Amino acid sequence: MWEMLKSSITLFFQGKLFQNPAMVCRQLATGVALAFVIVFGLAFAGLPMWVCAAAGGFFGGLAQPWLFKDLKYR
Numbered sequence: 001m002w003e004m005l006k007s008s009i010t011l012f013f014q015g016k017l018f019q020n021p022a023m024v025c026r027q028l029a030t031g032v033a034l035a036f037v038i039v040f041g042l043a044f045a046g047l048p049m050w051v052c053a054a055a056g057g058f059f060g061g062l063a064q065p066w067l068f069k070d071l072k073y074r
Contacts (some may be wrong), residue, residue, distance in 0.1 A: 011074075019072040027067040035060030 012015040018024045039056035
């Protein structure tokens with residue numbers, strides 16, 4: 001399992017894990033931006049920061065499978 005993880009990390013940073021690395025970066029940035037919008041929107045509404053962070057993490061993580069559904073591996 002450890003070797004598979006090291007291999008995947010190495011291929012990712014070499015740009016050989018995904019067919020379209022630009023799409024991976026774009027989808028990842030979209031997920032992070034969604035989480036930030038949720039966190040700061042809820043913080044602006046006056047909720048405690050721990051609630052904002054939990055909600056942002058939950059909904060940002062919930063969006064990742066949908067964002068990454070069309071990614072192709074090499």
